[in-house]
Amino acid sequence: MSRLASGGRIDRTRPIQFSFNGTPYRGYEGDNLASALLANDVRVVANSVTYGRPRGVFSAGVEEPNALVQVGNDTMLRATQVGLVDGLEAIGLNGRGRLSLEPDGHRYDKVYAHCEVLVIGGGRAGITAALEAGQTGDRVILVDEQAEFGGRLLGAGWNDWLETSLGALRSPPDVRLLTRATAFGHYDQNLVLIAQRLPNGGRLWQARAKRVVLATGAHERPLIFANNDRPGIMLAGAARAYVNRYGVAPGKRAVIFTNNDSTDALAGDLKRAGISVEAIVDVRAGEAVLDTFPSPAGGGGQGGGLGGVTIAPLTGGGSRREVECDLLCVSGGFNPTLHLFSQAQGRLRYDQALACFVPDAAPPNVEVVGAAAGDLGGRGQGTIMPYWVVPSDGQDWSTHFVDLERDVTVADVRRALSTGMRSVEHVKRFTTIGTGSDQGKTAGINETAIIATQLGQPVGAVGVTTFRPPYVPVSFGLMAGRNRGDLFEPIRLTAMHPWHVAHGAVFENVGQWKRPWYFPRHDEDIETAVLRECRAAREGVAVMDASTLGKIDIQGPDAVEFLNRMYTNAFDTLKIGSCRYGLMCKVDGMVFDDGVVMHLGPDHWLATTTTGGAAAVLEWMEEWLQTEWTDLRVRLTSVTDHWADVAVVGPRSRDVVRGLFPKLPLDPESFPFMAIRESETAGIPVRLHRITFSGELAYELWTQSWYGLALWEAVMAAGEPFAITPYGTEAMHVLRAEKGYIICGQETDGTVTPQDLGMSWILSKKKAFIGRRSHRRRDTARPDRKQLVGLLPVERDQLLPEGAQLVVEPDGTIPTKMIGHVTSSYRSATLDRTFALAMLQSGRERLGAMVYAPLNGHVVSATVTEPIFYDKENVRRDS
Amino acid sequence: MIAEAVRRSPLADYTDRFAALSTATDGALSIRELPFVSQVDLRADPKDSDLMQRLATAIGFALPIVPNTVTSREDRRALWLAPDEWLVVGPDGQQGAIERELRNGLNSAFGSIVDVSANRTVIEIRGGKARDLLAHCVPIDLDARVFSAGRCAQTLLVKAHVIIECRDESGLILYVRASLATYAADWLLDALTE
Known part of the structure; x- marks a missing residue:
């Protein structure tokens, strides 16, 4: 055990049992996994990713490149960041984590926070800034990534100051303190994302701050020498933290290797902890650690640890000496932690005297304080001799590790430069320095310095690589928050949804809507149910919930002109109280959406859209009104959710509607196809439309959505004598396809013109409309464009899969020319066979010809037909 | 003419769950639907x-x-x-x-x-915790010093469009699309566990 008898901020009265690689150990409240492992003399925590070299704890914080562990399903965790809890089971990794196939069992949440001042970093500078801001009554948030505030001060004899300051921060109601919370992304207008670790998951804070104070401190950087990666080699500041904060001796015999004053206090701290200081190697005194050698023992699975160092004069002359040690504390100076500053577009400059990059121009409303601002007095850096890499002792630089997590050495950097690369960004990508999950926190600036040295350039001229979020790895679970399962995407429900659920509907997702797909009776499969539902619509009466259609209220004296421009067909002649089907193209002449347009009153219209296209159509219309046709006096209002829509369909539909509205004249002359009537039934106000999407006599009954369920139930009751049958979207598809009615997005895919669909009849020749000019392009007039056709498989039972490619020759050699594809394919109760719609090159010239769909292992032959299979003369619709 | 019996508001099924919540939080938070506004x-x-x-x-x-x-x-x-x-x-x-x-x-x-009366339903959230609850699902600043009585805003409740009105110090009114009302209610109830 290397636990000191006293000292540190751990609670020796509260032991914690944990295991590492299957071996049980004991730590204390206040430990993290790294300190507890060191206390138990576990020197080798992981193995490196490429070379498999043993690695130990290198740092005491977020910058840790070596001690990567797996805890349960959480992978690539830094041992320095894993709080010790009872029963913790951790496993050391060999540079790569293991992704779990299990769902992430943690609970994650997201919170939005707004404040005047956000202070990032709860060390001395951050606490001071928060105290100051807290006086003003402003909302202040102070975040720190550690389990407690204090940063470097923890265990450094500042306990009284910390206690007083934190006490003062806790009193103002508008100061919010977050620990275990790492700010990992700093975006425009001071949006800062903060990942907070909670016992069984985490919380993502999305903070928007008027002013951000970055008190992010500084990361110590190592010096680079041969075999600088052995377990037992750690940052000097980390060694101090383990001794002072965690009461752990990270070794018994230490050597200190430094180029600055920050290690001055370390020797005393080590000695007080009973660690002998065998040598202090200071490049300013002309000496350096040239190489290290492993411990001779090597047994007990702990081999490969540090056994000692070779020290040599910098000049190359003079004598070398070997010093045995198991702890090498290294300090190459400090890098202000400016990741967030740089993400927020702050600029850096190289400070020659401090030998580090410091903030230059800060972005608006961002302030940097303390060590992050280059005030390294607190770190005791004092005088520093910029020094980066100890020369190779005739070796090939292949053990001078620059990026420990990525196993990248000085040899790799030299190779990159020898290929002609000069930019630090190129060298980063060639070598992968800084691309590990630690993002090269201890490696990046050393990379820059090595390049500068090699190229004979100033360090500042080489610069740093771009800092990108996230500053620390963030789990996908945290990003998802509670948007999981049923809450993943909004689920939109119609007013009739409870009835559908109660009557066993199987649902289909259409956009965000849940729509009944079919209503199986007993244990019917989808095929049987849909055939039955279709038969009811064709032979009796059936009912469908059509509430999901998009609905746009259109008002204004220029409404007709507006509609004439939006739709390919004209609306001048449409009388009040009537509807008309309309088709819409984009400027490229391709079909965009379709729907029925109702003329409700003077200057008052209502357009329906496809279920999925509602938002896009409204945006499209608004875009034209607001940017191109600002002179048109037209206003649009979405009323999709205001209306519930019950479609009553089939030859007996008139009987059902008559039962509900006994006084309303329903004969074809009084209430013809495409007419609108207002009435009421049982206190429910209803707007009736004779619209059909099935080709049958049909009525769409609209009412305010809060009456939707009551109206549906009234229709079911009135339809009972006629065996009214609810049907879903699948039967709807079959019925419309039998009539050759297209569905935008199924037959069309943004490359289909109305002419391709055989819908030239809907293109007005008398007026301009969006897309019209494109129809005159040579390409849109090509005779060999894909055109809508019907297909009848030769085998009446064979169902073509939707999306199947069509070819001319049944046994053509591969690659064979594909001339089209199946867009819709169903079994038809009416036709007593299968049928399909397809987009086929020169389709209308191929009527009567055979085409073939080569599928896995067999070929389906089909005859090309007109894309209408049922009641071509519209007798039933108009009856 | 209004036939009370036949109208049904989008959150009719949530009345009990909302009522239980008010009891459970000792009035620190109450949610109810204001139907047919x-x-x-x-x-x-x-x-x-x-x-x-x-x-x-x-x-x-x-x-x-x-x-x-x-x-x-x-x-x-x-x-x-x-x-x-x-x-x-x-x-x-x-x-x-x-x-x-x-x-x-x-x-x-x-x-x-x-x-557009039936286009949206109205959810009233009251109590000292009302704003804390909404911080879990609404991105804008709803702090009383910013979003005070007499203010309204159009924003998102997670992924659903919503109009929020501050009627008085402790009361926030949400106007939610009828079809998205259960989504919004489920989210609010789920956010309570945080």
């Missing part, structure tokens, strides 16, 4: 001062011109939605009257008046 969407030109005056006379108070604010008189309120768009709100059953008043005010001027 009359809502009329108005588009009119705010630069036409005669028209604005006529509309004010017709409904009995001036429409708000300051973005994201609410004006009201007795049980009528008008929420600013856009420079030329307002949502005029009243108690159940008044949509016809509001429509008529607005139409009188509009007279022959260009604009639009649409009954």
Whole structure:
């Protein structure tokens, strides 16, 4: 055990049992996994990713490149960041984590926070800034990534100051303190994302701050020498933290290797902890650690640890000496932690005297304080001799590790430069320095310095690589928050949804809507149910919930002109109280959406859209009104959710509607196809439309959505004598396809013109409309464009899969020319066979010809037909 | 004519769950649906001062011109939605009257008046914890010092469009699309566990 008898901020009265690689150990409240492992003399925590070299704890914080562990399903965790809890089971990794196939069992949440001042970093500078801001009554948030505030001060004899300051921060109601919370992304207008670790998951804070104070401190950087990666080699500041904060001796015999004053206090701290200081190697005194050698023992699975160092004069002359040690504390100076500053577009400059990059121009409303601002007095850096890499002792630089997590050495950097690369960004990508999950926190600036040295350039001229979020790895679970399962995407429900659920509907997702797909009776499969539902619509009466259609209220004296421009067909002649089907193209002449347009009153219209296209159509219309046709006096209002829509369909539909509205004249002359009537039934106000999407006599009954369920139930009751049958979207598809009615997005895919669909009849020749000019392009007039056709498989039972490619020759050699594809394919109760719609090159010239769909292992032959299979003369619709 | 028995609000099934919540939090948080609120969407030109005056006379108070604010008189309120768009709100059953008043005010001027009463349902969240709850699902700053009584905003409740109105210190009113009401309610109830 290397636990000191006293000292540190751990609670020796509260032991914690944990295991590492299957071996049980004991730590204390206040430990993290790294300190507890060191206390138990576990020197080798992981193995490196490429070379498999043993690695130990290198740092005491977020910058840790070596001690990567797996805890349960959480992978690539830094041992320095894993709080010790009872029963913790951790496993050391060999540079790569293991992704779990299990769902992430943690609970994650997201919170939005707004404040005047956000202070990032709860060390001395951050606490001071928060105290100051807290006086003003402003909302202040102070975040720190550690389990407690204090940063470097923890265990450094500042306990009284910390206690007083934190006490003062806790009193103002508008100061919010977050620990275990790492700010990992700093975006425009001071949006800062903060990942907070909670016992069984985490919380993502999305903070928007008027002013951000970055008190992010500084990361110590190592010096680079041969075999600088052995377990037992750690940052000097980390060694101090383990001794002072965690009461752990990270070794018994230490050597200190430094180029600055920050290690001055370390020797005393080590000695007080009973660690002998065998040598202090200071490049300013002309000496350096040239190489290290492993411990001779090597047994007990702990081999490969540090056994000692070779020290040599910098000049190359003079004598070398070997010093045995198991702890090498290294300090190459400090890098202000400016990741967030740089993400927020702050600029850096190289400070020659401090030998580090410091903030230059800060972005608006961002302030940097303390060590992050280059005030390294607190770190005791004092005088520093910029020094980066100890020369190779005739070796090939292949053990001078620059990026420990990525196993990248000085040899790799030299190779990159020898290929002609000069930019630090190129060298980063060639070598992968800084691309590990630690993002090269201890490696990046050393990379820059090595390049500068090699190229004979100033360090500042080489610069740093771009800092990108996230500053620390963030789990996908945290990003998802509670948007999981049923809450993943909004689920939109119609007013009739409870009835559908109660009557066993199987649902289909259409956009965000849940729509009944079919209503199986007993244990019917989808095929049987849909055939039955279709038969009811064709032979009796059936009912469908059509509430999901998009609905746009259109008002204004220029409404007709507006509609004439939006739709390919004209609306001048449409009388009040009537509807008309309309088709819409984009400027490229391709079909965009379709729907029925109702003329409700003077200057008052209502357009329906496809279920999925509602938002896009409204945006499209608004875009034209607001940017191109600002002179048109037209206003649009979405009323999709205001209306519930019950479609009553089939030859007996008139009987059902008559039962509900006994006084309303329903004969074809009084209430013809495409007419609108207002009435009421049982206190429910209803707007009736004779619209059909099935080709049958049909009525769409609209009412305010809060009456939707009551109206549906009234229709079911009135339809009972006629065996009214609810049907879903699948039967709807079959019925419309039998009539050759297209569905935008199924037959069309943004490359289909109305002419391709055989819908030239809907293109007005008398007026301009969006897309019209494109129809005159040579390409849109090509005779060999894909055109809508019907297909009848030769085998009446064979169902073509939707999306199947069509070819001319049944046994053509591969690659064979594909001339089209199946867009819709169903079994038809009416036709007593299968049928399909397809987009086929020169389709209308191929009527009567055979085409073939080569599928896995067999070929389906089909005859090309007109894309209408049922009641071509519209007798039933108009009856 | 209103047939009470046949109308059903989008959150009719949530009444008990909402009531239990109020009890469980000892009143620190209460959620309830305010069903069948009359809502009329108005588009009119705010630069036409005669028209604005006529509309004010017709409904009995001036429409708000300051973005994201609410004006009201007795049980009528008008929420600013856009420079030329307002949502005029009243108690159940008044949509016809509001429509008529607005139409009188509009007279022959260009604009639009649409009954959208069933387009959205209204959720009232009250209590000291109301804003904390919404911080889990609404991105804008709802702090009382920023979003005070008489303010409104259009934003997202997670992924659902929502209008939020601050009626008084402890009460926030959410106008949610009818089809998305259960999504919003499920989210609010789930957020309570945090």
